[in-house]
Amino acid sequence: MAGGEGQCPSPVLRVLALGKRYRGASQSALTALNLTVAAGEIFGFLGPNGAGKTTAISVMSTLLRPTAGHVEICGLDAFRHTARVRRLIGVVPQDLALFDTLTAEENLNYFGRLYGLKGARLEDAVRWALDVTGLADRRRDAVGTFSGGMKRRINLAAGILHRPKLLFLDEPTVGIDAQSRNKIMENLLWLRDQGITMIYTTHYMEEVQRLCTRIAIIDHGVIVVQEQTEQLMRQHPDCRDLGELFLKLTGRQLRD
């Protein structure tokens, strides 16, 4: 069953007291994380390097198991109903997780098959994903021949192929030019309007301000603040923009 079918009750994502400690680590990577994301939101997840963003995304997307707490997606326990939950979610990882020697179409066909799509439904899904990301005319070209921006777009296409209810995006615009980044953000706003809820992590504050209705800032595995973007800015009138606010809340010290 593709993720696009059926309704998903709100909140789409509920995280309760989530904790994660890696084997052999002296400290927890996540501690008592609480999060709720309503349908149709683009939820920004910010934090300095090593704060726990990728760990949080990895646990919420069922890649890693938590050491404590609970994740619910569309009302389903993510770790009791993993197969069903994975049909409802999509992931756009930070790595360009694609087969370079396969064409764009071949990559999407393969991922689509793993989502349970076949025949005409698979063809439609692949065509739709390539159209959304503006890569229809490059469908038969090997991904290895794409520019950085194109690879990011096909990476996005692979995550939305099955029209998930909830999409996790881990720094989807890293290393690309402004035009490609703009295109991706336009795609994400359009996808939000199509009913896809998103969890979005990035280091680019202008992206957060443009896309995210609510944000959470995480540091040392703990959520420091969680609020609507505009409300947060009003609470800190001394900060000119979100970047300054971020530095105010997380400090200016380098995170090596």
Add this chain to the structure above:
Amino acid sequence: MSKWLATLIKEWRLLSRDRTGLLLLFAMPAVLVVAMTLVQDNVLRRSGGLQVTGVVVDQDGGIVSQQLAKALEGCDVVSFSSWVDGRAATEEEAAAWIEGGRFQFYLVMPKGLTAAVEAGVRRRVDRWMTDADTAPGSSPAGPEVALRFDPTLRHVYRTAVEGVVERALAGVQTGVTLRYLGDALDRKVQQRIAEMTGGYAPQSAQRLVPELEDDALFDPVADVVVHGVGMAGEKERLPTAVQQNVPAWALFGMFFIVVPLSGALIRERREGIWARLMVMPVSKTVLILGKLSAYVGVCLVQFGCIVLVGKWLLPLLGTDSFTLGDHTGAILMVALCSALAANGFGLMLGVVARTNEQAAILGPVCVVIAAALGGIMVPVFAMPGIMQRISQGSPLGWAHEAFMNLLVRDGGLCEIWGQLALLLLFFALTLTVSIVVLRRIHR
């Protein structure tokens, strides 16, 4: 089923676009099997199969040397030539031919051999007739029939040549001995009769003791008959270079699947593809089975290609054709179990190794060591004792032994079930390790 098939097709697509991988998997074993077969084809013909060749230098020219040369020229296993390029060879020429590699040894029958043998035999027989001491050491030293070998000729071949020459020389000496003995016995019997009758019995014109023929030597009472150790008992195929090398190097090539398989896995882990797959609604088992199926299929295609090289290409280069015999099904079973073992190892390496460099070194080194231990390059029986014991742990050794049982010893499934079981056990073990490690990665 659909997800497994999609993974299998994806793997084949990826591999078909990896030119270096294809060269390694198909061209390398084909080149190896051709090169090694052509190199070894002559060696095996000179060892267990066909002839070692040598020159006979006759400096004597007498009846003994003529009989010896005739006995040697009739030999099947070792070839002796008295006439080379239409004339009798000299010792200097023979030595030069050995140095140049034209022959592997030469035999010198010294001047005076016949006279010395006849004199020695007559002395011995006369001593028997007079009941004198006949211990071998009591006679003066006999003439020396010298054998000179090419220094590179292996000991096993020298032993064979020495055995043939000693047997022929013993036969010739026995013939001479029997002739003198017959005459001496006849004289002795007539003398004793004359003594017993006080000289009144007339000397018999006819012989009282018949002439002793050479039949006693050449028509023995008990015979040595050589049987093969073939399991079917009826048919025995010669262990030619082709029959040995085609399956051996096919196995070697198949086990090199560890390089592309482990490389693909490491690449997927490092580039985030594996993490992407882990959050999709597909189980690790399906992904692994799809990958394994694809690569096992490639191994079987490899095996088929090398068999075709053995059947069609090698005969064009002057060797025998590779023969599958009557056990095609069993041969395919061995190929399949070998492919599973190879791919299990490749999977384990891909999961355990952290970088492509680690896998690219560890994989081939392990395969080469296992091949050497398994008797692919040097027969196991020729190794030192401790190495023979270690070689019993080589998966390539198990597979090679199974092939030899089928292709050379004409065995069947009953004779190879042990090796098949070991290969499958190896596959199960490596697969288990891979799954355990994979589960721990994403805990």
